[in-house]
Amino acid sequence: xxDRIPADSVGVITPHQQIFETPVKLLCGRTLPRIELxxxxxxxxxxxxxxxxxxxxxxxxxxHAAGLHAVDDDRPGWWDSAIGPxxxxxxxxxxxxxxxxxxxxxxxxxxxxxxxxxxRAFGPDFPMVTVRDWVATQAMLADxxxxxxxxxxxxxxxxxxxAMQWAIDHPDRVxxxxxxxxxxxxxxxxxxxxxIARQAIVSDPDFDGGRYLDAxxxxxxxxxxxxxxxxxxxxxxxxxxxxxxxxIKSGDLATASxxxxxxxxxxHHQGRSFSQYFxxxxxxxxxxxxxxxxxxxxxxxxxxxxxxxxxxxxLVIAFTSDWRFSPARSKEIVDALIxxxxxxxxxxxxxxxxxxxxxxxxxxxxxxxxxxxxHVAARMAVQG
Amino acid sequence: xxxxxxxxxxxxxxxxxxxxxxxxxxxLLAYLxxxxxxxxxGLEIDAEMxxxxxxxxxxxxxxxxxxxxxxxxxxxxxxxxxxxxLQSVKRPDVMLDxxxxxxxxxxxxxxxxxxxxxxxxxxxxxxxxxxxxxPHRWYxxxxxxxxxFADFEALCATxxxxxxxxxxxxxEFANRPIVSRFPNLMGTTAFYxxxxxx
Numbered sequence: 001x002x003d004r005i006p007a008d009s010v011g012v013i014t015p016h017q018q019i020f021e022t023p024v025k026l027l028c029g030r031t032l033p034r035i036e037l038x039x040x041x042x043x044x045x046x047x048x049x050x051x052x053x054x055x056x057x058x059x060x061x062x063x064h065a066a067g068l069h070a071v072d073d074d075r076p077g078w079w080d081s082a083i084g085p086x087x088x089x090x091x092x093x094x095x096x097x098x099x100x101x102x103x104x105x106x107x108x109x110x111x112x113x114x115x116x117x118x119x120r121a122f123g124p125d126f127p128m129v130t131v132r133d134w135v136a137t138q139a140m141l142a143d144x145x146x147x148x149x150x151x152x153x154x155x156x157x158x159x160x161x162x163a164m165q166w167a168i169d170h171p172d173r174v175x176x177x178x179x180x181x182x183x184x185x186x187x188x189x190x191x192x193x194x195x196i197a198r199q200a201i202v203s204d205p206d207f208d209g210g211r212y213l214d215a216x217x218x219x220x221x222x223x224x225x226x227x228x229x230x231x232x233x234x235x236x237x238x239x240x241x242x243x244x245x246x247x248i249k250s251g252d253l254a255t256a257s258x259x260x261x262x263x264x265x266x267x268h269h270q271g272r273s274f275s276q277y278f279x280x281x282x283x284x285x286x287x288x289x290x291x292x293x294x295x296x297x298x299x300x301x302x303x304x305x306x307x308x309x310x311x312x313x314x315l316v317i318a319f320t321s322d323w324r325f326s327p328a329r330s331k332e333i334v335d336a337l338i339x340x341x342x343x344x345x346x347x348x349x350x351x352x353x354x355x356x357x358x359x360x361x362x363x364x365x366x367x368x369x370x371x372x373x374x375h376v377a378a379r380m381a382v383q384g
Numbered sequence: 385x386x387x388x389x390x391x392x393x394x395x396x397x398x399x400x401x402x403x404x405x406x407x408x409x410x411x412l413l414a415y416l417x418x419x420x421x422x423x424x425x426g427l428e429i430d431a432e433m434x435x436x437x438x439x440x441x442x443x444x445x446x447x448x449x450x451x452x453x454x455x456x457x458x459x460x461x462x463x464x465x466x467x468x469x470l471q472s473v474k475r476p477d478v479m480l481d482x483x484x485x486x487x488x489x490x491x492x493x494x495x496x497x498x499x500x501x502x503x504x505x506x507x508x509x510x511x512x513x514x515x516x517x518x519p520h521r522w523y524x525x526x527x528x529x530x531x532x533f534a535d536f537e538a539l540c541a542t543x544x545x546x547x548x549x550x551x552x553x554x555x556e557f558a559n560r561p562i563v564s565r566f567p568n569l570m571g572t573t574a575f576y577x578x579x580x581x582x
Contacts, residue, residue, distance in 0.1 A: 334445060335455045338425055341401075345438055347446045364431055371438040379441075 008084045009076065010042040010067035010091055017107065018144050024102075024137065030127035033116055037141050038063045038107035039099035042083055043091035045147070051382040052147040053089060054138060055079065055098040056155035056162035058358075059230070059286050060278060062106035065098035066091075081361040088369040089154065093377045097145065102137050103129040103286065105279035112213065112279055124210025124281055131158075131293045135165045142173070149173050151380045152373070153312075156180035156358030157325060158286070161293045164333070167310035168295050174312040176376050178369070181322055181358040183329035184303050184336070185294040190324060193233050194287040197226035201280045210281050219280045224271035226283060231270050236321035236354035303336040313343035315372045317365060319357040320350045345372060387557035388467060388493060388573070389415050395491055395549065395577050396420050400462040403486060405449055405479075406469035408433050410442030417442070450474045453482045461487040468573075470494045472526040477539060484580050489548065493575050496552075498532035498568045516555045517572040533568045536576065546579030 005011055015038050024032045040063050045052060055065050057078070066083035068076055083089045083096055100108040103126060111126040118125075142150070153163040153174050160182025167177040186194075204222030206212055212219055232240075244263040251259035299305040314337050318330035327348045337344040349365045351357045357365065376382075389412050396402065398420045404413050407426025410433075416422040425443045428434050437444035447455075450473055464487035470476045471494050483490040495517045496502075502513035512522040520527065531539075533552065540547055552571035554563050563570045 331455065338443075338445070339457065339460065341423055343443050344425075345434075345444050347434055367435060368438065371435050375438055375441055 004071060005068065008086050009080065010084050012071060012073075013040050013042065013064070013067035013069065013077075015040050015063055015069075015107070018141055020140055020144075024133075024140075026127050026133045027130045028128040032102070032109060032127065035102055035109040035137060035140075036107070036113070037099050037102070037109075037137065039097060039141060040064060040066075040077075041098075041145075042066050042096040043094050045095040045145075046382065048381075049147060050149070050151060050380045051094050051377070052142075052145070052150050053094045053096045054142070054150050054153045054166075055083070055089070055096060056134075056138070056153065056159035057098070057101065058155070058157040058159045059283075059290065060274070061159065062104060063098050063100040063108070064106070066096070078359065081359075082366065082369065088366045089373055090370075090377075093382050094151065094373070097141070097147070099138065099141055101129075101134045103134075103282060103289070105277075105282040110279070111210075111281035111285065121213045122281075123213055126281060126285065128288060129285060130289050131161050131165045132169065134162055134289070135169050138162070138166070139170060139173070149175060151382065152176040152178055152376050154178040154180070155182070157182060157355065158290050158293075161290070165293075165295055167312045167314070168306055171309055171311035174310075175380060176315065176372075177310070177312045178315045178317075178372070179330070179333060180317045180369075181319055181325045181330070181355055182316070182333065183325050184296060184333050186291055187329070191291045193229060193324070194291055197229045198284055198287060200225035200229065201283060204280075207280060210284075212280065218275070220272075220275040223275035223278060223280050223283065224268075226271075227274040227278075228267045228271040231267060233324045234355040236323065236352055238321060238352045239354050239356075242352060303332070304339040307333075307336050307340040307342060310340070310342055314345070315368075316344060316346040317358075317368060318346075318348045319353065319355070319362075319365075320348060321352050322355040322357065324355040385415065386411055388412075388575070391551060391553070391557070391575055392416075392465065392467070392491055392493075393419055395575070396422065396463060398422075401460075403427070403456070403461045403464045405453075405464065405466040405483070406472075407437065407442065407444060408467075410437035410440050410444060412465070412467065413437075413442045414440045449479070453486060456486045458485050459488065462489070463487050464490040465492075466490070467493045468495065471529050471531065473529070476529050476531075477543075480539070480543065480545070480578075484545070484578065489577065489579050491575060491577050493573055494531070494536070495527070495573055496533050496568065496571050497530045498534065499572050500569050503569075515572070533571060533574050536574070540576070540578065544581040546582055547576060548579050549575075549577040551575040551577075 018037045064077045065079045066077040100106040104110045115122045153166045155163040160179035163177045167174045201222035204219035206217045207219040247262040249260045249262045249265040295306045296303040318327035334346040351362045402422045402424040404426040413424040427447045464483040505513035552567040555572045
């Protein structure tokens, strides 16, 4: 291994592709004739097959959660800080699976895939997918990997929603569910932010009603604004103040000429780079799935009843400055879990990093996650 | 094992649903789970304590008692326990009402300010007592509502609470005859097993 690769990295990882040549019926009633799932694994599956952990990605995530794709890769996976030997999700103990969900734009079947019925990309015709569909297709991958029961299903934000849905839909296949900065359903304010982001995309002239791939262009401006809106809601007021304050990037406040604040420049950069790699139809689809998530709806709007079907233990983590998925939303889940008599540990981590904290190595957050995963390993009788 | 745990465990029905307010490192709940098969949850705000609870596999919920317990429905627990914490909450009287709303019964333990050593300390030195069961100084103590057993009994009487059982011990956690005879003078810690108002 190269000396450029840190000792606590999972190293250079090759993504895998799992193809299912069977039709997959989605909740919306439509069927995908076949699906492909991109995934990565870190660590070794033990002989008892008891140490498998599923990591579910959030809105803009994908299968590349940890490690590098090449020795000279300068960007590790999106949750590299948490997954690796000796890290909170310790690959010396666990076999970690991370996939790109269907509807995504990182290689799994999604709007950029060719629709076999038309011979061209699905684009806006890609069927509506839900968190339940993701869990169902993740279960297909679990079967293919011969993982009968996950030691833990872990996710932040939209990923946490998938972990919750797993516990409800497959009670016998999840031993522990870890819900980080999640909610049992989005608030009106949260849906509103998603709708503003969607409107930014669909009102970009390059969006072409979602058929932008056919004309080989990209609604980059719309995607950029969508990401800027999203990004600023993932940070906190204090966090932005600490990071940028009123620092000027260019121009002169004294003469009020061509002033650009650092925070503007930062958001432009974030938005622009996102618009270069993310698919607009995927963004619409993922935010719709986020808005529609509400497992209680299937149980007469009773979250306690929904969680009573679960058999797993739960860890619920929230962050004080997260106003997009606030600690109050996590508290609702925790209260419902207590009422449903499920084992639950909950923590509210004090940090200025807002919703984004779930992706960051906040010391207390990682300490809790590590302690819990050690407990998971002990309960699953996993040997290091 | 913490000396109060065996005493409390004797008062707990096997398989009960128990809420421990200020559960610390989770030792009580871990024991009750093991020895009595309870379905227990603990509330705690100290980060180190919460990690300790995770290490011993206790259901710990990060929640500040002084922010209220309104999120817990009425009758949602068989028993609500609070050990050595009542004297540190903002409103112990309201806390007692809440404990007996959430649970059918509660167990509270607290230190006795009227123990003879405290009385002597205050009388002889004219300063706030420091004793084995009250180790803090007046300015760094978490105990903002210290009381005596007699004070607590008076509160229970005002609220017409059912005292199911009362158990008083000395600083060795022993219940010697002299302690039972003169609890408010000889006892350091009291265990009250309370029921709803008569």
